[in-house]
Amino acid sequence: MELREAQIPSSDSALVGLLGIPDGAGPFPVVVVVHEVFGIDESMRAQVAKLASLGYLAIMPDLFSRGGARKCLTATFKALTAQKGQAFDDVSAARAFATALPQASNKVGVIGFCMGGAFALVLAGRGYDVSAVNYGRLPENLDEVLNVACPIIGSFGANDRSLKGAAQTLEAALTKHNVKHDVKEYPDTGHAFMNPVMAGPPLLKPILKRVLGIAPAPEQAADAWQRIDSFFKEQLA
Numbered sequence: 001m002e003l004r005e006a007q008i009p010s011s012d013s014a015l016v017g018l019l020g021i022p023d024g025a026g027p028f029p030v031v032v033v034v035h036e037v038f039g040i041d042e043s044m045r046a047q048v049a050k051l052a053s054l055g056y057l058a059i060m061p062d063l064f065s066r067g068g069a070r071k072c073l074t075a076t077f078k079a080l081t082a083q084k085g086q087a088f089d090d091v092s093a094a095r096a097f098a099t100a101l102p103q104a105s106n107k108v109g110v111i112g113f114c115m116g117g118a119f120a121l122v123l124a125g126r127g128y129d130v131s132a133v134n135y136g137r138l139p140e141n142l143d144e145v146l147n148v149a150c151p152i153i154g155s156f157g158a159n160d161r162s163l164k165g166a167a168q169t170l171e172a173a174l175t176k177h178n179v180k181h182d183v184k185e186y187p188d189t190g191h192a193f194m195n196p197v198m199a200g201p202p203l204l205k206p207i208l209k210r211v212l213g214i215a216p217a218p219e220q221a222a223d224a225w226q227r228i229d230s231f232f233k234e235q236l237a
Helices: 042-053 068-082 086-099 115-123 142-146 166-176 205-212 218-236
Strands: 002-007 016-021 028-034 057-061 104-113 130-134 152-157 181-186
Touching: 002 042, 016 042, 016 086, 028 042, 028 086, 028 115, 028 218, 042 057, 042 104, 057 086, 068 086, 068 115, 086 104, 086 115, 104 115, 104 218, 115 130, 130 218, 142 166, 152 166, 152 218, 166 181, 181 218
Parallel strands: 028 057, 028 104, 104 130, 130 152, 152 181
Antiparallel strands: 002 016, 016 057
16 A cells, blocks of 8 residues: 655645555545644644555545644635635646546546545535445535435444534434435543544644543444444445
8 A cells, every 4th residue: 555645736835635545556546635723734644644554546635735723724714604615626636637647447436534534425415325424514404415415324422522413413304315324423432533643733632522521432433444444345336
């Protein structure tokens, strides 16, 4: 498995990302990975490596390429709320870059974590074959998004105070719109539980754990990854 930085062609040549390529000749299904609010950190690198180890050609665009999280975070959240803008353009550019690689198949999924999970949900209606929403915020126009959505797998923590009831709301909406899905809420589990290490800057970690219940949960993460891999292999075969 190869994990390396990538220059992703874009309108301003500023976009970079992280590319994970499985061992072998391929072709491999492409998975676009949308990072959490803290950018491409140790945990996000681990998620790209995990996907590549499972046989997916994974590309994670750095949505903070134009100045880091401090400068880009507000603009990224504005794009998420509007469901259009630079962040979505960057995801599209990453998808185009990865699908043009010689190792890529013609199947494409999207997966996101935290902030990225919200992006993955919105993107489920934009030409992907499958989407994985990991503790992502639900959009206000959820019915509109799901009206044309691909199959979706979602994973949430019951102790995540920022997303109370999100799993149940998403489950009901997916059923209503007859979207193939697998949504699971893990008991005694908080936000960002799939991260191998605690999310956030050192000074913020105690606050994040207390307020959002953020903490790694290896057992639940392993189960979530098993579900995602099975669901993705079925849709991306």
